[in-house]
Amino acid sequence: MSILYFIAIPLLASFLTLFFKNYLRYISVAINAILLVLAYFIIENLPITENLSFDSPLAISFVLTKGSAFFMTLFIGISFLFSLYNITQNSRRDIFILTNMLLIGVIGLVLSGDIFNIYIFFEISSITAYILTSLNRDAKAYNGAIKYMIIGSIASIFLLIAIITIYLNIGTLNLITIGERFGYMGANTQFLVLLSLFIGFGIKTEIFPLNFWAVDIYQATSSKINTLFSSILSKAYIFVFFHIAYLWNVDSKYLLFTAMIGVISFGIAEVSSLTSKDTKRVFAYSTLGQLGVLFIGFSYNNITIMTGAIFLVFMHSITKLMLFLSLDILEQRFGQSSIEIFKQFKSPFLIIIFIIGFLSLLGLPPFGGFIAKLTILSGLAGVGAYIMMGAILVISLVEAVYLFRLLSYTKDTQPKVKISIPLLQKAILASIAFAIIYFGIFPNALLDISQQVASSIIGGVHV
Amino acid sequence: MFNFAITSLGNLFFVLSLTVFVSLWFIKRDNIILQTLLLTSLGIIFYANDLITLFIGWEIMSWSSYFIISGKASLQTSQKYIIFNLGAGFALLGAIVIIYSFVGSFLYSEIVFNKIPIEFRTPIYILLLVTIFIKSAIMPFHYWVVDTYEESDHLFSVILSAIISKAGIFLFIVFFIKIIGYKYLQSNLFDIVAWLGVITSIVASFKAISQDSMKRLLAYSSIAQVGYIVTILAILNGSGLEAGLYHTIIHTFVKLLLFVNIASIIYITGKTKFSELGGLLYEYPALFILLVIGIIGLAGMPPLAGFNSKFLIYTTLLEEKKALLLVAVMFSSATAFLYCYKLVYGIYLGQPTHSKESYQKLPNSYYIAQIIGTLILILLAIVPSLAIEEFNTILISLGFKPTDFKSLFELNGGFASFNGGVIMSIFIAIFIVILLIAYKLKNKTRKVKDRLDISYCGEIPNPNINLHYGYGLGKELSRIGFIRVILTNSSKRYWEQIRVVTEDSSLIIKQFYNISVQNIGLIIILFFTTLLLIGVQ
């Protein structure tokens, strides 16, 4: 069993689109299911390193650690749910290929063991994302896609700058080797590399002040695709960025800087969301905010905080999946996505889904988001970062304003449109909601996994 | 993950809550899932044995009550409710997390407070006090209370006033007495807390008098009463705790009685303002009598049990020689007479202001809650120390000396004591005697048939004149200097300013997310170059 199966299977399966146009949606589910099963078996043999060519500085290597395994499984799981959800829609060639490629892109990102490989999959996922943005085929979508492409290219340029500088100074592309020799570069060179990496990944992880493009993109894309962006794509970039940071033992000032950026990003995103009039933008701001919290969580070299951050990654991904899919139902029904649609629909099921989702986003018990927030806050207090802790609490209060406002809208007494949801979709949404509640009340298993993942990331060496 | 323990304190609060819920469920059963969730969350809070369980119960209480409230209340009021209550919750979370970071455990029994360095203790107290102040509506954090009580469902206002306002009190007792222990608390901070409580009381009493809506009057009254409890608990000793617990019980049942009475009137007439009511006394004598009993309980007058808790508060303050505080409490208490009278006059006395065609018949279930309240008030009036027996278990479990009392009929406040049974029996005896004397006087009594048959300055009033003057009780109070100051100022300005500033900054900041591609690219490049120049030496 090789790591490469995870890349190869979706890649090769994409070619099936030539033959089985009408069954693509089932194939999609099948691929994801196969990958899940493979992931289950491969996890027992961690860690695994595979090099595709002989050990030269230019070798392509893939590494499976606890950290990357976790993220990979998460992404495959979300993709599985996504494809299962779409099983009632017509098969579309473009979505099939693009989702496969996106999956390859993110899996490759988290599994890469050398920096040029990262760049390759960086590009694959980015390009797929650009095209996914344009899927609606209307003016707004194209506009968004071009914007995304331009900004994304800037990100790629910065990543390239970093890679070139590293290769010129250290002479190797392998992540571990770079980590060992990183300190031998001059201080200015180190700074240039780290800064370029920060800008490059920062743009893609949608962090302030590099995220001004993100909200328009979310608005331009259909809600369904937004699930992929919010749940999968941004998480992959965050993982890679911090994985590299810990692997290379970067200066603590750098991590302090990222924590600051994280909290500023969180604050600005939530404040901006207060007066937003479009639900997709609201959810986009919420994602930006949570990514800011993740930045804070990953920036501390502390097991508790990192555990909380990993838990939050899981919870946020499934919560946003659920929320964007629900929003998609509304968007299909009403044809628009302004916040007024919350006043106009009547569906007790959807309301409960939204309630569970929003409360978990806010970090209220007994939902999973609470456990994540609690762990992060406990960790922050434990290392003495009281101001950061206070800031997170205060900004969460701001978040509560607009989320509860949306919930209040559902009680509005306008005449309402009844929405019926097919059984499969209901089942998927309900099971995610159930998971959110379950992990809120019985978090220990997931906390344990998160802790192992956390120690593998912080540990730096491959475990 | 959850950790529970059955304690006598928890039992007291939970039984109180359960009684209120059950007596209301006889009347109407809506929102049954949310109400059950609320009751469960209260149980979690009261029986929690570690901080996380407490917090989980607390937050579930906040959001489940929010969903019940937002069904009826306006958007702004619902927002105010949830923002303030979540603010309280987050302050609590902050305090819990800080405590945990030093002590290493969430369990109550393992929190040894001297592991926390001195410089962190006062911030923890302040965070906890913020939570308690918001929940107990100590000014200026009371901004959410009055509108919420007024706009929520009439029967839910009962739960808000009778139970949820006590959550803050419970938190005070659990944290400051049980977990931290009085010996760590400096009295300076808590002197301020005591004064804040009584000032809240005074201001709220005056605001209550000037209200035209029944529910708002009772809302301010609730704020005032819970202010007493906070004040007396801030005295930081066993008798203060006892007085606070007694007042908690009395207030719960008094508010149960009063709010359900108001709800009955609203059900019957459909009106919520004093200016639209009046003169209902002879059509609903039972409701009138029940309200009078409630008023006597609220004002704290003997012979009913409302006096017991006031008495304990006064004796505690006398023992501790807190003369000024006692003066302020008595002042607020005397002001309460005014709004108590307004409540009974505006609804039942005076002249009717309406026609009776639109009246509905009141279902008997409304009486159950009121009768329960009445029975408690009468029972504890005759045997006041019945409650003290229960409290002694709590006092012992928290490390205080139990109060001894000679007989159940007598209430011993340390400084002084009185015999409730005697007072009640003499009162009834004298009442009957005078009644008999008045009855026996053999002259005829002419019963006035027409409501308009009154002496009216030599004129005869006709039905078009509004004779229900008394609904305006309290308007003339604003001519008195300091009362005018109280009535014309409000914390609304400051809270609204916060909201306006946040919204304005939101409008400004989110412009950044609307800019064009080239500008975004420009910003990124600029950011890069700036940081590069800073970092490169």
Next chain:
Amino acid sequence: MFLDIFFMIILAYSFGFLYYGLYRNISARVHGRFGPPIIQSFIDSIKLFSKENSTSFGWAFYAGIIFMATGAVITMLFIPFLNHSTHLIGFSQYGNLIVVLYLMVLGPLGNAIGIGSNGNPFGVMGVTRGLTRLIGLEMPFYIALIGLMIANQTADISTIMANQSEIYNAFAHPLLFIGAFISFVGFMGASPFDVVGAPQEIYSGPATEFSGKFFALALSQSAIFSFTKLLLIVNLFLGGADNLFLLIAKTFILFLAVVLVGNVYSRFTTVGSVEFLIKVPTVIALVGLFFI
């Protein structure tokens, strides 16, 4: 026991009326006229009781008046008449000063309910004024009483009385006494705080609709209540009395003081009285508090 109570009621009733008659006489002499006979109040009340018709506005009106009378009597029963004695002390060993203070409000509540139920807006105006005035009156009064309770470390009236064997509280705590006295003048319904029940204000006063036996009951309870209040102040500040003579003498002196003050000053409005009471006597009493 019952004999004691009966005697106390008779005593309070007769002396209440007697003092009221004396008040009218003294005021008259101050004004340069003769005034009605001293027993005029007795005659009035007998006349009122024997009237053939009284107007009632329903059971609540009836009950309110009875309530009011009960309040007056029960307050009186919890104040000991005599110092160092086992007779004429009523039920005071089962209660204390705090109980008495709150029982004092019971009567006015009954009054208010009775008045409210008759539906006359002028009656309610009177009640409102009374309650507003109460806010002002009770500040210096309560401050003084609290000071006494703390100084004597007890709330029991008999003990406070007994502690005055060397020096009366009026001289031991003069500032408290002055504050309490000023507000006591208002409690007794004398100028300058008598806007509520003054004869010129009768139409807007509380007793607008009372007639016949109800009015008689109201007058009787007013008599008992006045005597009770006098008794309270005598016990607390003037050392109580060991026997009936001293009791009559001391209450009369106090009463005289109140009457004389009342005759000299003109009447404050409701708002004016509250503002005055909050400022002058309150400050005096507060300063007195600091010297405990």
